[in-house]
Amino acid sequence: MILKKIKEASLIGRSGSRFPVHDKWESFLKNGGRGYLICNAAEGEPGAFKDKFLLKNEIDRVFEGIDVVNNFFQIEDTFFYVKKKYYKLFKAELLERSKKRGVKIKLKEDRYVAGEETAAISSIEGKRADPKGKPPYPTGIGLWGKPTIVHNLETFYAISEIAKDNYNGERFFCITGDVSREGVFKLKEELSIKEVLQKTGNYPDFEFLVQAGGGAGGIFISEMNIDQPCNGLAVIEVYKKNDFDKNKKMIEISNFLMYGNCDKCTPCREGIYRINEMLKKGFDEKIFNELLSVLEKSSYCPLGKNASKVFKSLISVDEN
Amino acid sequence: MKIKLDGKTIEVVGKKTILEIAKEHGVDIPFLCNHPDICVTGSCRICVVRINNENRCRSACDTVAVEGMDIITSDPEIEKIRKTNLELLFSQHREECEDCVWNPGCKLLELAEKYEVKINKYVDRKDHYPEIGFGGIVEFDSSKCIDCRNCIEICKKQNVSFLEMEGKGHLFEVVPAKDRACVYCGQCIIHCPAGSFESVGEFEGVEDAFKGSGDENIVFQIAPAARVSISEEFGLDPGTVSTGKLISGLKKVGADKVFDVSFGADFTTIEEAKEFLEKFKDDDLPLFTSCCPSWVRFVEFYYPRFVDNLTTVRSPHIISGAIIKSLASDPEKTTVVSVMPCVSKKYEIRREELKVNGLNPVDYVLTVREVGRLFRNKDIDFEKLPDSSFDDPFGSASGDAVSYGVAGGVMEAALRQAFFMKTGKKIKEKNLKERSDFSFELEGKEIKTKKISGLSQAVKVLEGLKKYPKLFDYLEFMSCPGGCIGGGGQPMPTNEDIRKKRRKGLISTGTDKKWKSAFENDSVSEIYKQLKSKKDIFHTSFRAERNPENINKKWPIKNRLKSKTDGLKI
Numbered sequence: 096m097i098l099k100k101i102k103e104a105s106l107i108g109r110s111g112s113r114f115p116v117h118d119k120w121e122s123f124l125k126n127g128g129r130g131y132l133i134c135n136a137a138e139g140e141p142g143a144f145k146d147k148f149l150l151k152n153e154i155d156r157v158f159e160g161i162d163v164v165n166n167f168f169q170i171e172d173t174f175f176y177v178k179k180k181y182y183k184l185f186k187a188e189l190l191e192r193s194k195k196r197g198v199k200i201k202l203k204e205d206r207y208v209a210g211e212e213t214a215a216i217s218s219i220e221g222k223r224a225d226p227k228g229k230p231p232y233p234t235g236i237g238l239w240g241k242p243t244i245v246h247n248l249e250t251f252y253a254i255s256e257i258a259k260d261n262y263n264g265e266r267f268f269c270i271t272g273d274v275s276r277e278g279v280f281k282l283k284e285e286l287s288i289k290e291v292l293q294k295t296g297n298y299p300d301f302e303f304l305v306q307a308g309g310g311a312g313g314i315f316i317s318e319m320n321i322d323q324p325c326n327g328l329a330v331i332e333v334y335k336k337n338d339f340d341k342n343k344k345m346i347e348i349s350n351f352l353m354y355g356n357c358d359k360c361t362p363c364r365e366g367i368y369r370i371n372e373m374l375k376k377g378f379d380e381k382i383f384n385e386l387l388s389v390l391e392k393s394s395y396c397p398l399g400k401n402a403s404k405v406f407k408s409l410i411s412v413d414e415n
Numbered sequence: 416m417k418i419k420l421d422g423k424t425i426e427v428v429g430k431k432t433i434l435e436i437a438k439e440h441g442v443d444i445p446f447l448c449n450h451p452d453i454c455v456t457g458s459c460r461i462c463v464v465r466i467n468n469e470n471r472c473r474s475a476c477d478t479v480a481v482e483g484m485d486i487i488t489s490d491p492e493i494e495k496i497r498k499t500n501l502e503l504l505f506s507q508h509r510e511e512c513e514d515c516v517w518n519p520g521c522k523l524l525e526l527a528e529k530y531e532v533k534i535n536k537y538v539d540r541k542d543h544y545p546e547i548g549f550g551g552i553v554e555f556d557s558s559k560c561i562d563c564r565n566c567i568e569i570c571k572k573q574n575v576s577f578l579e580m581e582g583k584g585h586l587f588e589v590v591p592a593k594d595r596a597c598v599y600c601g602q603c604i605i606h607c608p609a610g611s612f613e614s615v616g617e618f619e620g621v622e623d624a625f626k627g628s629g630d631e632n633i634v635f636q637i638a639p640a641a642r643v644s645i646s647e648e649f650g651l652d653p654g655t656v657s658t659g660k661l662i663s664g665l666k667k668v669g670a671d672k673v674f675d676v677s678f679g680a681d682f683t684t685i686e687e688a689k690e691f692l693e694k695f696k697d698d699d700l701p702l703f704t705s706c707c708p709s710w711v712r713f714v715e716f717y718y719p720r721f722v723d724n725l726t727t728v729r730s731p732h733i734i735s736g737a738i739i740k741s742l743a744s745d746p747e748k749t750t751v752v753s754v755m756p757c758v759s760k761k762y763e764i765r766r767e768e769l770k771v772n773g774l775n776p777v778d779y780v781l782t783v784r785e786v787g788r789l790f791r792n793k794d795i796d797f798e799k800l801p802d803s804s805f806d807d808p809f810g811s812a813s814g815d816a817v818s819y820g821v822a823g824g825v826m827e828a829a830l831r832q833a834f835f836m837k838t839g840k841k842i843k844e845k846n847l848k849e850r851s852d853f854s855f856e857l858e859g860k861e862i863k864t865k866k867i868s869g870l871s872q873a874v875k876v877l878e879g880l881k882k883y884p885k886l887f888d889y890l891e892f893m894s895c896p897g898g899c900i901g902g903g904g905q906p907m908p909t910n911e912d913i914r915k916k917r918r919k920g921l922i923s924t925g926t927d928k929k930w931k932s933a934f935e936n937d938s939v940s941e942i943y944k945q946l947k948s949k950k951d952i953f954h955t956s957f958r959a960e961r962n963p964e965n966i967n968k969k970w971p972i973k974n975r976l977k978s979k980t981d982g983l984k985i
């Protein structure tokens with residue numbers, strides 16, 4: 096049985112929130128085992144191009160994974176939630192495969208937060224792609240109030256591998272920045288950042304730092320600390336230390352978040368706006384820390400919370 | 416189920432949010448954006464609490480308690496978060512406290528004081544944001560908006576969806592939709608926590624009625640729902656009846672006469688009953704009430720196919736206004752001011768077709784909030800005012816007429832009247848009050864009626880009628896949730912709890928009346944005799960208006976730039 100196999104493989108969702116797949120499935124079953132399925136191919140992190148890679152090279156595996164889930168559960172409708180840009184690139188391939196299966200395609204709004212799973216649900220429901228609070232989790236109350244499973248397309252890829260007994264605990268790493276071999280690489284999940292860089296021939300011969308987890312949501316790690324695995328999204332961006340301008344990076348990220356958030360909650364909407372403002376006009380550490388604290392502790396959705404982690408890691412990256 | 420609230424174990428029954436539970440147990444969790452009428456937006460992040468000692472806080476307004484939850488409503492970190500979030504809210508909210516619908520009683524300021532918030536820690540982000548007028552009736556000052564989206568939600572719930580989010584650069588703003596029409600229900604005003612909306616003249620216009628040459632006869636008339644809710648403007652409990660004090664207060668500020676709009680309601684009842692019976696005879700039902708101007712506008716614009724179903728009988732204060740002027744010695748020199756729970760009535764009195772002999776039946780409408788302001792401007796000590804009675808000759812109205820202020824009142828009154836006119840008997844009261852859909856028999860035919868308050872309900876029924884035109888025979892529609900007791904001109908805050916108390920208070924004023932129904936009121940027939948041309952006093956006309964451009968031309972959406980001079984005054 097596929098659920099047992101997935102549990103044995105301890106498959107972790109590939110979205111970045113690192114949620115065990117069998118937990119989602121069991122919760123879906125507990126809620127009746129009927130409802131909707133969403134394949135999320137809406138990566139929005141700057142520097143991430145793994146979804147694109149999979150659409151280009153492994154689209155059949157992804158759809159096979161969708162089939163596996165459809166065969167196991169009673170799925171009323173499957174939605175393929177995809178970034179507009181990618182849809183344009185792979186329209187023919189996507190349409191061919193989705194038509195055959197009655198899978199519906201929904202284009203993602205061009206906002207960062209729109210990739211979040213509850214925002215995806217709102218968007219498919221025809222509303223603004225704003226996140227909803229969790230709990231309730233989508234596996235209980237999801238699309239149009241019905242139990243819903245949302246997986247990243249790489250998770251579907253892995254599911255299809257597991258179904259065929261091909262899975263060996265590998266995931267796709269996206270490596271970018273000041274590296275010689277930019278690209279997507281399939282490697283063991285538990286590898287440390289250091290090992291990933293070494294194995295892919297990307298270990299720099301200069302002083303550097305990395306951002307792991309994506310260009311907006313990823314945390315900054317100094318060279319000394321890369322002996323840890325890549326938590327969250329498997330996106331590693333390498334920066335030459337000598338060229339790295341912290342303030343510029345901070346402005347860049349706050350700009351990105353300002354455009355990409357949903358503007359719904361006070362700490363994220365106003366907090367990031369003020370952080371951006373003070374980076375340009377004059378930094379006040381006390382206020383900065385206050386703002387990070389409300390972002391971390393009181394934002395409505397994980398975007399705001401994560402933003403504070405990113406800023407904190409960036410501020411302190413050369414201290415350790 | 417048992418949970419712990421600030422260390423105390425308590426028993427909770429049913430599905431409730433932490434905010435609701437705290438309220439029930441007298442624990443104060445500050446909040447801003449939450450309003451029970453609207454599904455939670457969870458945007459302000461002031462109501463944060465700590466659950467099960469988690470590192471991250473959660474919002475009390477949208478977190479449902481579950482068995483065993485351990486909730487802490489205050490600790491130094493929570494307080495600090497609230498303070499910072501308040502400062503951020505103030506950073507986008509241009510304070511204009513003097514002229515704000517929340518003054519007195521503003522929650523933002525109350526919290527600012529409690530948390531020692533530096534209101535001006537940041538430069539106001541929205542300082543230059545425009546003020547937008549909707550048809551010259553509702554005004555939206557977007558520089559005060561704290562982006563909670565309550566107004567969008569309530570307007571959507573009203574099925575008008577006139578307000579929407581528009582992306583501007585990296586931020587979203589509340590803007591009026593270009594292809595929709597506001598129906599002036601004013602629900603956005605009473606659901607905005609930041610006082611961004613107000614009705615036209617809400618501050619600068621409250622004394623306009625007294626600005627004439629001085630030899631005018633200034634006549635006030637009071638709507639049913641106003642005599643109860645005015646109490647709240649002066650800190651009295653919701654539901655307290657203050658008819659007598661309201662009359663005295665109005666006299667004190669310069670009213671020559673104060674009448675009861677309810678006497679107009681008795682005419683509306685009689686005329687509407689006549690129309691109902693005619694349509695019954697001609698098999699031309701259903702008939703819709705039309706005394707709520709927002710409802711009329713809603714039909715004219717969004718459901719024009721039903722325009723002919725609206726009763727042509729004018730609303731009570733328009734009829735009483737016209738009667739007052741018709742019987743006055745010098746109509747030109749008579750100024751009629753209606754005290755209303757309603758914003759939309761300000762629009763109604765501008766409708767051209769209501770003029771009688773070239774004169775507007777009503778010259779000004781003051782909302783309950785505005786009367787509160789007028790009295791405060793004039794330093795009137797409301798609680799100490801003596802109780803006065805309405806002036807003659809229009810002092811007597813039936814109990815039914817007073818019920819116009821609560822949902823269902825209009826139709827109930829007309830039904831009693833019609834039944835009596837047709838059969839000479841009184842209608843069997845059973846179920847008439849309690850049920851929203853009431854049926855009875857008239858000449859062997861079943862008459863099905865329905866009462867609807869809140870436009871969200873209205874649309875369901877209208878869609879039903881599209882499919883099954885004979886679904887109902889007579890329907891009362893009120894735009895505001897709960898009818899006029901929940902009107903857009905009522906005191907702030909307004910919510911279901913308060914609406915219920917107002918309703919109770921209002922019904923109690925109707926039961927001590929000498930007459931229950933219009934047909935028992937003999938002063939009515941007296942006045943009928945005195946009036947010469949009846950038609951244009953009692954009836955009006957409507958027109959379907961499908962084109963948003965036309966309607967927006969007549970009632971334009973105006974964008975005014977903010978003058979930067981208004982300062983902060985506390």
Ligand code: SF4
Binds near residue numbers: 208226
């Ligand atoms: S943290 Fe708040 S404003 Fe930011 S994206 Fe989430 S809900 Fe929207």
Ligand code: SF4
Binds near residue numbers: 561562563566589611
């Ligand atoms: S105008 Fe008022 S109700 Fe509307 S979003 Fe702004 S603060 Fe909220």
Ligand code: SF4
Binds near residue numbers: 569573
């Ligand atoms: S007055 Fe009523 S219809 Fe107009 S914007 Fe406000 S809520 Fe919407």
Ligand code: SF4
Binds near residue numbers: 707756895902903
């Ligand atoms: S229900 Fe009453 S208060 Fe509300 S718009 Fe209609 S008449 Fe005015």
Ligand code: FES
Binds near residue numbers: 445458475477
């Ligand atoms: S009251 Fe709970 S978030 Fe505003």
